[in-house]
Each structure stands twice: as C-alpha cells, then as structure tokens.
Amino acid sequence: MRRRCLLPALCWALSLPALAADPPAPAELSGVRYDAYETVAGSRLALNGAGIRYKAIFKVYTAGLYLGRPATTPEAVYATPGPRRIHIVMLREIDANELGKLFTQGMEKNATRQEFVKSIPGTLKLAELFARKKKLVAGDSFSVDYLPGQGTVVLVNGKPEIEPIKEPEFFNVLLSIWLGQSPADAGLKDALLGLKGRAFGA
Numbered sequence: 001m002r003r004r005c006l007l008p009a010l011c012w013a014l015s016l017p018a019l020a021a022d023p024p025a026p027a028e029l030s031g032v033r034y035d036a037y038e039t040v041a042g043s044r045l046a047l048n049g050a051g052i053r054y055k056a057i058f059k060v061y062t063a064g065l066y067l068g069r070p071a072t073t074p075e076a077v078y079a080t081p082g083p084r085r086i087h088i089v090m091l092r093e094i095d096a097n098e099l100g101k102l103f104t105q106g107m108e109k110n111a112t113r114q115e116f117v118k119s120i121p122g123t124l125k126l127a128e129l130f131a132r133k134k135k136l137v138a139g140d141s142f143s144v145d146y147l148p149g150q151g152t153v154v155l156v157n158g159k160p161e162i163e164p165i166k167e168p169e170f171f172n173v174l175l176s177i178w179l180g181q182s183p184a185d186a187g188l189k190d191a192l193l194g195l196k197g198r199a200f201g202a
Helices: 004-014 074-079 096-110 111-133 172-178 186-192
Strands: 027-029 032-034 037-040 043-055 058-067 084-090 141-149 149-154
Touching: 027 043, 032 058, 037 058, 037 084, 043 186, 058 186, 074 172, 084 172, 084 186, 096 111, 096 172, 111 172, 141 172, 149 172, 172 186
Parallel strands: none
Antiparallel strands: 027 032, 037 043, 043 058, 058 084, 084 141, 141 149
C-alpha cells in the first residue's frame, strides 16, 4: 500500500524540469576584474573559478580559468573540449626568469615523465619568453590559450609573444602547475575549480 502511494509522488518529481546550474559570476580580486565570460577563438568561455596565488603572506598574482563547460576536478578540466584559457595578472614585481623556472619546476613535479618529455619544446619556448621579458610588474598580464588544431598560444599584455606551441600535451601539463597533485597553491587550486578557497573577492 505504501509503495503504491509513493509511486505517484515519484512520477511527479521526475516530471519536474531539472534545475539549471548557477550562471558564472564575475570576480574581483585585489582590484583585478575577471569577467564572467571571455571569447576565445570564436567560442564563449565561462569563468570556472578565480583566485590569488600567495607566497607566504604575500599576494603574487591572480589567476582565472575559463572553460567551455563547468569543471570541478582537474580531470574534468583536462578533458574539456574546445578552447580554454588561463589568465594571470601580476600583483607585485617579480623576476620573469625566476617565474619561468618556477613554472618549469611545477610542470615537472606534477606531470608524468612521459607527459613532461613531450612538453619540453613548449617549456623551452616559455622559458625563453620569460628570459626576454626580464621582469613582470604589478598590472602586467598574460593569457595562455589552448586552441584546438593550433596549439597553445601565449599572450603578454594582450599580445602574442611566441609561435603557437604545437605539442597537444603542453597546455594540460602547464595547468598541472595549479591543478596537479602538488599545486603551487592549494587554495588557488580550489578557487580555479570553483570550490571553496581563495576565490571570488579574496
């Protein structure tokens, strides 16, 4: 009898429309704004999450991750089809060559040996770019875009600085700096994944 009573209620519940996911919201981080949407290679990408990279108590840079669909795990981010972007804005002056070395170390630490070996040509191009820049100051920005069929494009203050990096592994290996098992900043990892952490207004 009880089962018969529950059946109509269950059918009614299943007939209700699914609740839509919350739309992305813009983020404001230490005076740096991340819009809710960015257009990359003609695709509209949504802000998945944004946060601040800390070194001890010092704020070093902000970072925002833009994807074509929401992702709350590193694996989901890596598997996201279409264009993707990570956008970084410096909050303090830093030696660009030193930042390049830290990026390389982070990639090597978080990628498998096979992945890292395949990404070495792109890693060398990125290191050369940072060596040329000498230093980055507060307000400087760089975007790293993954464009299917083209590779990874690096823009500094909105301008492309190097030829596209063709190796398909490179972009995910680069993202592993922030999303890997040993991320540069665990709070920033959670923020980029849209989880609780140093996200949205930190």
